[in-house]
Amino acid sequence: MSSERTHDSAERARLLRLATRASVAVALVLIALKGGVWLASGSVSLLAGLIDSLMDAGASIINLFAVGYALKPADKEHRFGHGKAEALAGLAQAAFISGSALLVLLQGVDRLLHPQPLDAAWSGIAVMLFSIIATLGLLALQRHVIKRTGSTAIGADALHYRSDLLLNLSIIAALLLAQFGVQRADALFGLAIALFIAFGAVQIGRQAVQILMDRELPDGVRAHTLQLARSIPGVLDIHDLRTRESGQHWFMQLHLELPAELSLAQAHEIGEQVRLAIITHYPQAEVLVHKDPA
Template sequence: MSGAPRDHERLMRLATYASTATAAVLIAVKLAAWVATGSVALLSTLIDSTLDLAASALNLMAVRHALVPADDDHRFGHGKAEALAGLGQAAFVVGSGGFLLAEAGSRMIHPQPVSHGEWGIAVMVFSILATLALVGFQRMVAKRTGSLAISADSLHYTGDLLINASVIVSLLLAAGTGWPLADPLFAIGIAGWLMINAWQIARLSLDTLMDKEMPEADRERIRAIVATHPGVQDHHDLRTRTSGRQGFIQLHLELPGDLALIEAHRISDEVEKALLAEFPGFDVIIHEDPVGIRENRTEFK
Protein backbone atom coordinates (compact mmCIF):
# COMPACT_ATOMS: atom_id res chain seq x y z
CA MET A 1 0.00 0.00 0.00
CA SER A 2 1.39 3.38 -1.00
CA GLY A 3 1.78 6.37 1.28
CA ALA A 4 -1.14 8.25 -0.27
CA PRO A 5 -3.79 5.57 0.53
CA ARG A 6 -2.47 5.29 4.09
CA ASP A 7 -2.74 9.06 4.45
CA HIS A 8 -6.28 8.94 3.08
CA GLU A 9 -7.28 6.27 5.58
CA ARG A 10 -5.86 8.33 8.45
CA LEU A 11 -7.74 11.44 7.30
CA MET A 12 -11.02 9.56 6.91
CA ARG A 13 -10.76 8.12 10.41
CA LEU A 14 -9.90 11.54 11.86
CA ALA A 15 -12.94 13.05 10.10
CA THR A 16 -15.29 10.46 11.65
CA TYR A 17 -13.80 10.98 15.11
CA ALA A 18 -14.11 14.77 14.75
CA SER A 19 -17.77 14.65 13.69
CA THR A 20 -18.70 12.28 16.52
CA ALA A 21 -16.94 14.42 19.14
CA THR A 22 -18.46 17.65 17.77
CA ALA A 23 -21.99 16.23 17.86
CA ALA A 24 -21.54 15.05 21.47
CA VAL A 25 -20.36 18.49 22.64
CA LEU A 26 -23.18 20.28 20.82
CA ILE A 27 -25.80 17.99 22.36
CA ALA A 28 -24.64 18.91 25.85
CA VAL A 29 -24.70 22.69 25.31
CA LYS A 30 -27.97 22.68 23.33
CA LEU A 31 -29.72 20.55 25.96
CA ALA A 32 -28.81 23.09 28.63
CA ALA A 33 -29.98 25.98 26.41
CA TRP A 34 -33.28 24.30 25.51
CA VAL A 35 -34.08 23.63 29.17
CA ALA A 36 -33.44 27.32 29.88
CA THR A 37 -35.36 28.80 26.91
CA GLY A 38 -38.08 26.31 26.02
CA SER A 39 -37.61 27.24 22.33
CA VAL A 40 -38.97 24.68 19.87
CA ALA A 41 -36.54 25.96 17.23
CA LEU A 42 -33.71 25.30 19.67
CA LEU A 43 -35.25 21.91 20.38
CA SER A 44 -35.07 21.24 16.65
CA THR A 45 -31.32 21.75 16.65
CA LEU A 46 -30.97 19.57 19.76
CA ILE A 47 -32.84 16.79 17.98
CA ASP A 48 -30.72 17.31 14.89
CA SER A 49 -27.49 17.15 16.90
CA THR A 50 -28.68 13.97 18.64
CA LEU A 51 -29.31 12.38 15.26
CA ASP A 52 -25.99 13.79 14.07
CA LEU A 53 -24.30 11.81 16.82
CA ALA A 54 -26.07 8.61 15.80
CA ALA A 55 -25.30 9.24 12.11
CA SER A 56 -21.67 10.08 12.85
CA ALA A 57 -21.28 6.93 14.93
CA LEU A 58 -22.78 4.93 12.05
CA ASN A 59 -20.40 6.72 9.69
CA LEU A 60 -17.44 5.87 11.90
CA MET A 61 -18.27 2.16 11.79
CA ALA A 62 -19.00 2.23 8.05
CA VAL A 63 -15.73 3.99 7.19
CA ARG A 64 -13.75 1.53 9.30
CA HIS A 65 -15.43 -1.34 7.44
CA ALA A 66 -15.00 0.32 4.03
CA LEU A 67 -11.26 0.67 4.63
CA VAL A 68 -10.85 -3.09 5.05
CA PRO A 69 -8.92 -4.39 2.00
CA ALA A 70 -10.54 -6.74 -0.51
CA ASP A 71 -10.59 -10.38 0.60
CA ASP A 72 -11.62 -13.79 -0.75
CA ASP A 73 -15.31 -13.14 -0.04
CA HIS A 74 -15.33 -9.47 -1.17
CA ARG A 75 -13.10 -9.29 -4.23
CA PHE A 76 -14.26 -5.77 -5.07
CA GLY A 77 -13.56 -4.48 -1.57
CA HIS A 78 -15.93 -3.10 1.07
CA GLY A 79 -16.42 0.42 -0.30
CA LYS A 80 -20.21 0.19 -0.55
CA ALA A 81 -20.37 0.27 3.25
CA GLU A 82 -19.99 4.04 2.84
CA ALA A 83 -23.09 4.21 0.64
CA LEU A 84 -25.08 2.13 3.13
CA ALA A 85 -24.03 4.58 5.85
CA GLY A 86 -25.27 7.42 3.63
CA LEU A 87 -28.70 5.80 3.39
CA GLY A 88 -28.72 5.42 7.16
CA GLN A 89 -27.91 9.11 7.52
CA ALA A 90 -30.77 10.01 5.19
CA ALA A 91 -33.17 7.94 7.31
CA PHE A 92 -32.00 9.72 10.48
CA VAL A 93 -32.52 13.11 8.84
CA VAL A 94 -36.04 12.25 7.63
CA GLY A 95 -36.95 11.06 11.13
CA SER A 96 -35.72 14.28 12.71
CA GLY A 97 -37.60 16.37 10.14
CA GLY A 98 -40.86 14.51 10.79
CA PHE A 99 -40.57 14.87 14.57
CA LEU A 100 -39.78 18.55 14.19
CA LEU A 101 -42.84 19.16 12.00
CA ALA A 102 -45.04 17.55 14.65
CA GLU A 103 -43.53 19.70 17.43
CA ALA A 104 -43.81 22.88 15.34
CA GLY A 105 -47.44 22.11 14.46
CA SER A 106 -48.28 21.76 18.15
CA ARG A 107 -46.63 25.13 18.92
CA MET A 108 -48.55 26.77 16.06
CA ILE A 109 -51.80 25.70 17.70
CA HIS A 110 -50.62 26.42 21.25
CA PRO A 111 -47.96 29.21 21.06
CA GLN A 112 -45.57 29.50 24.00
CA PRO A 113 -43.24 32.40 24.83
CA VAL A 114 -39.46 31.99 24.58
CA SER A 115 -37.46 32.87 27.70
CA HIS A 116 -33.75 33.56 28.19
CA GLY A 117 -33.32 34.03 24.44
CA GLU A 118 -29.81 35.37 24.92
CA TRP A 119 -28.69 31.97 26.25
CA GLY A 120 -29.99 30.26 23.15
CA ILE A 121 -28.29 32.81 20.88
CA ALA A 122 -24.95 32.29 22.64
CA VAL A 123 -25.25 28.52 22.21
CA MET A 124 -26.10 28.92 18.52
CA VAL A 125 -23.06 31.13 17.91
CA PHE A 126 -20.88 28.50 19.57
CA SER A 127 -22.55 25.80 17.46
CA ILE A 128 -21.92 27.73 14.25
CA LEU A 129 -18.22 28.18 15.04
CA ALA A 130 -17.76 24.51 15.97
CA THR A 131 -19.66 23.31 12.89
CA LEU A 132 -17.72 25.65 10.58
CA ALA A 133 -14.45 24.16 11.79
CA LEU A 134 -15.78 20.61 11.32
CA VAL A 135 -17.21 21.24 7.83
CA GLY A 136 -13.96 22.85 6.70
CA PHE A 137 -12.00 19.78 7.81
CA GLN A 138 -14.54 17.35 6.30
CA ARG A 139 -14.48 19.09 2.92
CA MET A 140 -10.70 18.92 2.82
CA VAL A 141 -10.81 15.20 3.64
CA ALA A 142 -13.58 14.51 1.10
CA LYS A 143 -11.67 16.36 -1.63
CA ARG A 144 -8.46 14.46 -0.97
CA THR A 145 -10.00 11.00 -0.47
CA GLY A 146 -13.20 11.05 -2.55
CA SER A 147 -15.07 9.46 0.37
CA LEU A 148 -18.86 9.34 -0.12
CA ALA A 149 -19.49 8.86 3.61
CA ILE A 150 -17.44 11.93 4.56
CA SER A 151 -19.07 13.96 1.77
CA ALA A 152 -22.54 12.99 3.01
CA ASP A 153 -21.63 13.86 6.59
CA SER A 154 -20.21 17.20 5.45
CA LEU A 155 -23.41 17.97 3.50
CA HIS A 156 -25.44 17.20 6.61
CA TYR A 157 -23.37 19.51 8.82
CA THR A 158 -23.46 22.23 6.17
CA GLY A 159 -27.24 22.16 6.52
CA ASP A 160 -26.75 22.52 10.27
CA LEU A 161 -25.02 25.86 9.69
CA LEU A 162 -28.17 27.27 8.09
CA ILE A 163 -30.31 25.71 10.80
CA ASN A 164 -28.27 27.32 13.57
CA ALA A 165 -28.37 30.73 11.87
CA SER A 166 -32.15 30.40 11.45
CA VAL A 167 -32.59 29.60 15.13
CA ILE A 168 -30.74 32.79 16.06
CA VAL A 169 -33.16 34.81 13.91
CA SER A 170 -36.19 33.02 15.36
CA LEU A 171 -34.99 33.63 18.94
CA LEU A 172 -34.42 37.32 18.21
CA LEU A 173 -37.90 37.65 16.72
CA ALA A 174 -39.68 35.59 19.39
CA ALA A 175 -37.92 37.17 22.38
CA GLY A 176 -37.37 40.68 20.97
CA THR A 177 -40.71 41.34 19.28
CA GLY A 178 -42.93 39.12 21.38
CA TRP A 179 -44.11 37.20 18.30
CA PRO A 180 -44.20 33.56 19.52
CA LEU A 181 -45.17 32.13 16.10
CA ALA A 182 -41.72 33.02 14.75
CA ASP A 183 -40.29 30.09 16.70
CA PRO A 184 -42.45 27.28 15.16
CA LEU A 185 -42.43 28.91 11.70
CA PHE A 186 -38.65 28.79 11.57
CA ALA A 187 -38.78 25.22 12.89
CA ILE A 188 -41.00 24.25 9.93
CA GLY A 189 -38.52 25.85 7.53
CA ILE A 190 -35.69 23.94 9.18
CA ALA A 191 -37.63 20.68 8.78
CA GLY A 192 -37.97 21.38 5.06
CA TRP A 193 -34.22 21.94 4.77
CA LEU A 194 -33.58 18.65 6.57
CA MET A 195 -35.77 16.82 4.06
CA ILE A 196 -33.85 18.35 1.15
CA ASN A 197 -30.58 17.24 2.74
CA ALA A 198 -31.96 13.72 3.21
CA TRP A 199 -32.85 13.46 -0.49
CA GLN A 200 -29.39 14.64 -1.59
CA ILE A 201 -27.62 12.16 0.69
CA ALA A 202 -29.91 9.28 -0.35
CA ARG A 203 -29.47 10.05 -4.07
CA LEU A 204 -25.67 9.99 -3.85
CA SER A 205 -25.77 6.73 -1.89
CA LEU A 206 -28.19 5.03 -4.27
CA ASP A 207 -26.06 6.04 -7.27
CA THR A 208 -23.16 4.11 -5.73
CA LEU A 209 -25.21 1.10 -4.66
CA MET A 210 -26.80 0.86 -8.13
CA ASP A 211 -23.39 1.09 -9.86
CA LYS A 212 -24.19 4.29 -11.70
CA GLU A 213 -21.72 5.17 -14.44
CA MET A 214 -19.08 7.77 -13.74
CA PRO A 215 -19.84 11.33 -15.02
CA GLU A 216 -19.76 11.62 -18.80
CA ALA A 217 -16.80 14.01 -18.60
CA ASP A 218 -14.74 11.25 -16.95
CA ARG A 219 -15.89 8.70 -19.52
CA GLU A 220 -14.83 11.07 -22.31
CA ARG A 221 -11.39 11.37 -20.67
CA ILE A 222 -11.13 7.56 -20.67
CA ARG A 223 -12.08 7.37 -24.35
CA ALA A 224 -9.55 10.08 -25.22
CA ILE A 225 -6.74 8.27 -23.36
CA VAL A 226 -7.52 4.99 -25.12
CA ALA A 227 -7.70 6.68 -28.54
CA THR A 228 -4.28 8.29 -28.19
CA HIS A 229 -2.43 4.96 -28.26
CA PRO A 230 -1.21 4.37 -31.82
CA GLY A 231 -1.74 0.61 -31.62
CA VAL A 232 -5.44 0.83 -30.73
CA GLN A 233 -7.86 0.82 -33.66
CA ASP A 234 -11.01 1.41 -31.60
CA HIS A 235 -12.72 0.35 -28.37
CA HIS A 236 -16.20 -0.61 -27.15
CA ASP A 237 -18.20 -1.77 -24.12
CA LEU A 238 -16.80 0.89 -21.77
CA ARG A 239 -18.20 0.35 -18.27
CA THR A 240 -17.38 2.35 -15.16
CA ARG A 241 -18.49 2.49 -11.54
CA THR A 242 -17.27 3.54 -8.12
CA SER A 243 -17.47 1.88 -4.71
CA GLY A 244 -16.27 4.08 -1.89
CA ARG A 245 -12.73 5.18 -2.71
CA GLN A 246 -12.35 2.39 -5.27
CA GLY A 247 -13.21 2.93 -8.94
CA PHE A 248 -13.54 0.37 -11.74
CA ILE A 249 -13.00 0.75 -15.49
CA GLN A 250 -13.76 -2.05 -17.94
CA LEU A 251 -13.48 -1.90 -21.75
CA HIS A 252 -12.69 -3.85 -24.90
CA LEU A 253 -9.77 -2.78 -27.10
CA GLU A 254 -10.00 -3.36 -30.85
CA LEU A 255 -6.59 -4.39 -32.22
CA PRO A 256 -5.41 -5.68 -35.63
CA GLY A 257 -6.47 -9.30 -36.09
CA ASP A 258 -3.01 -10.50 -37.12
CA LEU A 259 -1.30 -9.00 -34.06
CA ALA A 260 0.79 -11.38 -31.95
CA LEU A 261 -0.62 -12.15 -28.52
CA ILE A 262 2.47 -10.77 -26.78
CA GLU A 263 2.12 -7.50 -28.71
CA ALA A 264 -1.60 -7.24 -27.91
CA HIS A 265 -0.74 -7.76 -24.24
CA ARG A 266 1.91 -5.03 -24.39
CA ILE A 267 -0.54 -2.52 -25.89
CA SER A 268 -3.15 -3.41 -23.28
CA ASP A 269 -0.64 -2.86 -20.47
CA GLU A 270 0.34 0.53 -21.90
CA VAL A 271 -3.30 1.64 -22.12
CA GLU A 272 -3.87 0.46 -18.55
CA LYS A 273 -0.84 2.39 -17.34
CA ALA A 274 -2.08 5.56 -19.07
CA LEU A 275 -5.53 5.18 -17.50
CA LEU A 276 -4.07 4.64 -14.02
CA ALA A 277 -1.98 7.79 -14.41
CA GLU A 278 -5.23 9.74 -14.86
CA PHE A 279 -7.34 7.64 -12.45
CA PRO A 280 -4.95 6.45 -9.71
CA GLY A 281 -6.17 3.65 -7.48
CA PHE A 282 -8.74 2.39 -10.02
CA ASP A 283 -9.13 -1.24 -11.00
CA VAL A 284 -8.76 -1.44 -14.80
CA ILE A 285 -9.90 -4.53 -16.74
CA ILE A 286 -9.17 -4.65 -20.47
CA HIS A 287 -10.19 -7.30 -23.00
CA GLU A 288 -8.54 -7.45 -26.43
CA ASP A 289 -10.68 -8.06 -29.52
CA PRO A 290 -9.79 -8.26 -33.23
CA VAL A 291 -10.99 -5.17 -35.12
CA GLY A 292 -14.69 -5.34 -35.96
CA ILE A 293 -15.63 -8.08 -33.48
CA ARG A 294 -18.55 -6.62 -31.50
CA GLU A 295 -21.13 -9.42 -31.35
CA ASN A 296 -21.56 -9.06 -27.59
CA ARG A 297 -21.59 -5.25 -27.51
CA THR A 298 -23.71 -4.01 -24.58
CA GLU A 299 -22.60 -0.38 -24.16
CA PHE A 300 -25.33 2.20 -23.61
CA LYS A 301 -25.08 5.89 -24.46
Protein backbone atom coordinates in the same frame (compact mmCIF):
# COMPACT_ATOMS: atom_id res chain seq x y z
CA MET B 1 3.71 2.79 -9.25
CA SER B 2 2.64 0.16 -6.71
CA SER B 3 4.33 2.00 -3.80
CA GLU B 4 2.74 5.29 -4.86
CA ARG B 5 -0.74 3.71 -4.95
CA THR B 6 -0.13 2.14 -1.51
CA HIS B 7 0.93 5.52 -0.07
CA ASP B 8 -2.10 7.21 -1.67
CA SER B 9 -4.45 4.57 -0.20
CA ALA B 10 -2.91 4.99 3.26
CA GLU B 11 -3.31 8.78 3.07
CA ARG B 12 -6.95 8.41 2.00
CA ALA B 13 -7.60 6.07 4.91
CA ARG B 14 -6.00 8.52 7.36
CA LEU B 15 -8.08 11.43 6.09
CA LEU B 16 -11.32 9.43 6.22
CA ARG B 17 -10.71 8.34 9.81
CA LEU B 18 -9.80 11.90 10.81
CA ALA B 19 -12.99 13.31 9.26
CA THR B 20 -15.29 10.73 10.87
CA ARG B 21 -13.77 11.19 14.33
CA ALA B 22 -13.93 14.98 14.08
CA SER B 23 -17.59 14.76 13.07
CA VAL B 24 -18.49 12.62 16.10
CA ALA B 25 -16.57 14.96 18.44
CA VAL B 26 -18.28 18.12 17.14
CA ALA B 27 -21.74 16.52 17.33
CA LEU B 28 -21.26 15.40 20.95
CA VAL B 29 -20.06 18.84 22.08
CA LEU B 30 -23.03 20.56 20.41
CA ILE B 31 -25.50 18.08 21.95
CA ALA B 32 -24.27 18.96 25.43
CA LEU B 33 -24.49 22.73 24.82
CA LYS B 34 -27.83 22.75 22.97
CA GLY B 35 -29.41 20.34 25.45
CA GLY B 36 -28.62 22.55 28.41
CA VAL B 37 -29.92 25.74 26.78
CA TRP B 38 -33.07 24.04 25.42
CA LEU B 39 -33.98 22.83 28.92
CA ALA B 40 -33.67 26.43 30.12
CA SER B 41 -35.58 28.07 27.25
CA GLY B 42 -38.11 25.56 25.86
CA SER B 43 -37.54 26.90 22.34
CA VAL B 44 -38.86 24.75 19.46
CA SER B 45 -36.10 26.08 17.25
CA LEU B 46 -33.50 25.08 19.82
CA LEU B 47 -35.18 21.69 20.11
CA ALA B 48 -34.85 21.40 16.33
CA GLY B 49 -31.15 22.16 16.67
CA LEU B 50 -30.75 19.67 19.52
CA ILE B 51 -32.54 16.87 17.67
CA ASP B 52 -30.53 17.64 14.56
CA SER B 53 -27.31 17.34 16.56
CA LEU B 54 -28.53 14.04 18.04
CA MET B 55 -29.17 12.78 14.53
CA ASP B 56 -25.77 14.12 13.46
CA ALA B 57 -24.12 12.15 16.25
CA GLY B 58 -25.99 8.97 15.33
CA ALA B 59 -25.16 9.37 11.64
CA SER B 60 -21.52 10.24 12.39
CA ILE B 61 -21.10 7.18 14.61
CA ILE B 62 -22.55 5.01 11.83
CA ASN B 63 -20.11 6.71 9.46
CA LEU B 64 -17.22 6.01 11.81
CA PHE B 65 -17.86 2.26 11.74
CA ALA B 66 -18.98 2.12 8.10
CA VAL B 67 -15.91 3.93 6.80
CA GLY B 68 -13.66 1.71 8.91
CA TYR B 69 -15.36 -1.36 7.40
CA ALA B 70 -15.25 0.08 3.87
CA LEU B 71 -11.47 0.58 4.16
CA LYS B 72 -10.89 -3.13 4.75
CA PRO B 73 -9.08 -4.72 1.79
CA ALA B 74 -10.79 -7.20 -0.50
CA ASP B 75 -11.01 -10.76 0.80
CA LYS B 76 -12.21 -14.15 -0.42
CA GLU B 77 -15.87 -13.35 0.34
CA HIS B 78 -15.75 -9.76 -0.97
CA ARG B 79 -13.48 -9.79 -4.02
CA PHE B 80 -14.44 -6.22 -4.99
CA GLY B 81 -13.77 -4.88 -1.49
CA HIS B 82 -16.15 -3.45 1.11
CA GLY B 83 -16.60 0.05 -0.33
CA LYS B 84 -20.37 -0.06 -0.63
CA ALA B 85 -20.57 0.11 3.17
CA GLU B 86 -20.19 3.86 2.63
CA ALA B 87 -23.37 3.98 0.54
CA LEU B 88 -25.21 1.93 3.17
CA ALA B 89 -24.07 4.48 5.75
CA GLY B 90 -25.52 7.20 3.50
CA LEU B 91 -28.90 5.43 3.53
CA ALA B 92 -28.75 5.16 7.32
CA GLN B 93 -28.01 8.87 7.53
CA ALA B 94 -30.99 9.63 5.30
CA ALA B 95 -33.22 7.63 7.68
CA PHE B 96 -31.82 9.42 10.74
CA ILE B 97 -32.28 12.83 9.17
CA SER B 98 -35.83 12.03 8.04
CA GLY B 99 -36.70 11.02 11.60
CA SER B 100 -35.32 14.26 13.00
CA ALA B 101 -37.32 16.28 10.45
CA LEU B 102 -40.55 14.52 11.47
CA LEU B 103 -39.96 15.14 15.19
CA VAL B 104 -39.24 18.84 14.64
CA LEU B 105 -42.28 19.17 12.37
CA LEU B 106 -44.63 17.70 14.98
CA GLN B 107 -43.18 19.84 17.77
CA GLY B 108 -43.40 22.96 15.58
CA VAL B 109 -47.09 22.36 14.77
CA ASP B 110 -47.87 21.88 18.45
CA ARG B 111 -46.05 25.08 19.44
CA LEU B 112 -47.71 26.99 16.59
CA LEU B 113 -51.11 26.01 17.96
CA HIS B 114 -50.07 26.61 21.58
CA PRO B 115 -47.43 29.40 21.63
CA GLN B 116 -45.36 29.83 24.79
CA PRO B 117 -42.90 32.53 25.89
CA LEU B 118 -39.20 31.72 25.64
CA ASP B 119 -36.60 32.02 28.38
CA ALA B 120 -32.80 32.20 28.22
CA ALA B 121 -32.92 33.38 24.60
CA TRP B 122 -29.55 35.13 24.78
CA SER B 123 -27.88 31.96 26.02
CA GLY B 124 -29.41 30.16 23.05
CA ILE B 125 -28.02 32.75 20.65
CA ALA B 126 -24.53 32.35 22.15
CA VAL B 127 -24.70 28.56 21.74
CA MET B 128 -25.84 28.92 18.13
CA LEU B 129 -22.94 31.24 17.34
CA PHE B 130 -20.53 28.70 18.81
CA SER B 131 -22.27 25.97 16.76
CA ILE B 132 -21.74 27.97 13.56
CA ILE B 133 -18.00 28.39 14.26
CA ALA B 134 -17.55 24.69 15.11
CA THR B 135 -19.54 23.61 12.04
CA LEU B 136 -17.52 25.86 9.71
CA GLY B 137 -14.30 24.31 11.04
CA LEU B 138 -15.62 20.79 10.52
CA LEU B 139 -16.85 21.61 7.01
CA ALA B 140 -13.42 22.95 6.05
CA LEU B 141 -11.87 19.64 7.10
CA GLN B 142 -14.59 17.63 5.33
CA ARG B 143 -14.20 19.65 2.13
CA HIS B 144 -10.49 18.81 2.09
CA VAL B 145 -11.18 15.11 2.70
CA ILE B 146 -13.89 14.93 0.02
CA LYS B 147 -11.57 16.62 -2.49
CA ARG B 148 -8.85 14.03 -1.78
CA THR B 149 -11.04 10.92 -1.45
CA GLY B 150 -14.43 11.52 -3.10
CA SER B 151 -16.03 9.70 -0.14
CA THR B 152 -19.81 9.25 -0.37
CA ALA B 153 -20.18 8.88 3.38
CA ILE B 154 -18.20 12.04 4.17
CA GLY B 155 -20.09 13.85 1.39
CA ALA B 156 -23.40 12.89 3.00
CA ASP B 157 -22.08 13.98 6.40
CA ALA B 158 -20.99 17.33 4.98
CA LEU B 159 -24.39 17.83 3.34
CA HIS B 160 -26.32 17.81 6.58
CA TYR B 161 -23.65 19.82 8.38
CA ARG B 162 -24.04 22.47 5.66
CA SER B 163 -27.76 22.43 6.36
CA ASP B 164 -26.86 22.96 10.03
CA LEU B 165 -25.45 26.37 9.15
CA LEU B 166 -28.84 27.50 7.84
CA LEU B 167 -30.56 25.83 10.78
CA ASN B 168 -28.37 27.67 13.31
CA LEU B 169 -28.91 31.02 11.59
CA SER B 170 -32.67 30.38 11.58
CA ILE B 171 -32.61 29.58 15.29
CA ILE B 172 -30.82 32.85 16.02
CA ALA B 173 -33.43 34.76 13.98
CA ALA B 174 -36.28 32.98 15.78
CA LEU B 175 -34.84 33.73 19.22
CA LEU B 176 -34.28 37.39 18.35
CA LEU B 177 -37.83 37.77 17.04
CA ALA B 178 -39.17 36.09 20.17
CA GLN B 179 -37.35 38.70 22.26
CA PHE B 180 -39.42 41.35 20.42
CA GLY B 181 -42.70 39.58 21.07
CA VAL B 182 -43.11 37.54 17.87
CA GLN B 183 -43.69 34.25 19.70
CA ARG B 184 -44.92 32.21 16.73
CA ALA B 185 -41.72 32.96 14.81
CA ASP B 186 -39.98 30.22 16.79
CA ALA B 187 -42.53 27.61 15.66
CA LEU B 188 -42.57 28.85 12.05
CA PHE B 189 -38.80 28.70 11.81
CA GLY B 190 -38.91 25.21 13.32
CA LEU B 191 -41.33 24.07 10.59
CA ALA B 192 -39.17 25.58 7.85
CA ILE B 193 -36.08 23.89 9.27
CA ALA B 194 -37.89 20.54 9.37
CA LEU B 195 -38.76 20.78 5.68
CA PHE B 196 -35.20 21.77 4.80
CA ILE B 197 -33.80 18.81 6.75
CA ALA B 198 -36.21 16.46 4.95
CA PHE B 199 -35.03 17.78 1.57
CA GLY B 200 -31.42 17.04 2.55
CA ALA B 201 -32.38 13.49 3.57
CA VAL B 202 -33.87 12.86 0.12
CA GLN B 203 -30.66 14.06 -1.56
CA ILE B 204 -28.45 11.84 0.61
CA GLY B 205 -30.67 8.79 0.09
CA ARG B 206 -30.81 9.29 -3.68
CA GLN B 207 -27.02 9.52 -3.96
CA ALA B 208 -26.53 6.36 -1.88
CA VAL B 209 -29.06 4.40 -3.96
CA GLN B 210 -27.33 5.42 -7.19
CA ILE B 211 -24.04 3.98 -5.91
CA LEU B 212 -25.67 0.76 -4.71
CA MET B 213 -27.28 0.40 -8.16
CA ASP B 214 -23.83 0.67 -9.81
CA ARG B 215 -24.46 3.92 -11.61
CA GLU B 216 -21.80 4.88 -14.16
CA LEU B 217 -19.07 7.34 -13.20
CA PRO B 218 -19.59 10.96 -14.38
CA ASP B 219 -19.54 11.56 -18.13
CA GLY B 220 -16.44 13.72 -17.86
CA VAL B 221 -14.48 10.89 -16.22
CA ARG B 222 -15.66 8.40 -18.85
CA ALA B 223 -14.74 10.74 -21.72
CA HIS B 224 -11.30 11.37 -20.24
CA THR B 225 -10.75 7.63 -19.77
CA LEU B 226 -11.52 7.01 -23.45
CA GLN B 227 -9.18 9.84 -24.42
CA LEU B 228 -6.36 8.36 -22.34
CA ALA B 229 -6.85 4.92 -23.87
CA ARG B 230 -6.95 6.24 -27.45
CA SER B 231 -3.71 8.16 -26.88
CA ILE B 232 -1.72 4.92 -26.66
CA PRO B 233 -0.06 4.00 -30.01
CA GLY B 234 -1.56 0.90 -31.56
CA VAL B 235 -5.08 1.38 -30.17
CA LEU B 236 -7.47 1.62 -33.12
CA ASP B 237 -10.70 2.06 -31.17
CA ILE B 238 -12.44 1.33 -27.87
CA HIS B 239 -15.88 -0.03 -27.04
CA ASP B 240 -17.95 -1.33 -24.12
CA LEU B 241 -16.48 0.98 -21.46
CA ARG B 242 -18.20 0.12 -18.19
CA THR B 243 -17.60 1.91 -14.89
CA ARG B 244 -18.91 1.88 -11.35
CA GLU B 245 -18.01 3.17 -7.92
CA SER B 246 -17.63 1.29 -4.64
CA GLY B 247 -16.51 3.43 -1.72
CA GLN B 248 -12.96 4.62 -2.40
CA HIS B 249 -12.55 2.38 -5.43
CA TRP B 250 -13.59 2.80 -9.06
CA PHE B 251 -13.95 -0.19 -11.34
CA MET B 252 -13.47 0.19 -15.10
CA GLN B 253 -13.75 -2.36 -17.90
CA LEU B 254 -13.07 -1.61 -21.56
CA HIS B 255 -12.40 -3.42 -24.85
CA LEU B 256 -9.49 -2.33 -27.06
CA GLU B 257 -9.55 -2.87 -30.82
CA LEU B 258 -5.98 -3.70 -31.90
CA PRO B 259 -4.39 -4.69 -35.23
CA ALA B 260 -5.12 -8.37 -35.86
CA GLU B 261 -1.52 -9.19 -36.83
CA LEU B 262 -0.11 -8.33 -33.36
CA SER B 263 1.32 -11.15 -31.27
CA LEU B 264 -0.22 -11.96 -27.89
CA ALA B 265 2.78 -10.37 -26.15
CA GLN B 266 2.45 -7.16 -28.19
CA ALA B 267 -1.29 -6.94 -27.54
CA HIS B 268 -0.70 -7.49 -23.82
CA GLU B 269 1.92 -4.72 -23.74
CA ILE B 270 -0.46 -2.21 -25.36
CA GLY B 271 -3.20 -3.20 -22.93
CA GLU B 272 -0.83 -2.68 -20.01
CA GLN B 273 0.12 0.78 -21.32
CA VAL B 274 -3.58 1.69 -21.47
CA ARG B 275 -4.14 0.44 -17.92
CA LEU B 276 -1.17 2.41 -16.57
CA ALA B 277 -2.25 5.58 -18.41
CA ILE B 278 -5.66 5.40 -16.75
CA ILE B 279 -4.52 4.60 -13.19
CA THR B 280 -1.87 7.35 -13.39
CA HIS B 281 -4.74 9.86 -13.61
CA TYR B 282 -7.20 7.86 -11.49
CA PRO B 283 -5.16 5.91 -8.89
CA GLN B 284 -8.35 4.76 -7.16
CA ALA B 285 -9.39 2.81 -10.28
CA GLU B 286 -9.15 -0.92 -10.86
CA VAL B 287 -8.91 -1.29 -14.65
CA LEU B 288 -9.67 -4.46 -16.62
CA VAL B 289 -8.64 -4.34 -20.30
CA HIS B 290 -9.87 -6.81 -22.93
CA LYS B 291 -8.16 -6.97 -26.33
CA ASP B 292 -10.10 -7.56 -29.56
CA PRO B 293 -8.61 -7.96 -33.07
CA ALA B 294 -9.90 -5.19 -35.31
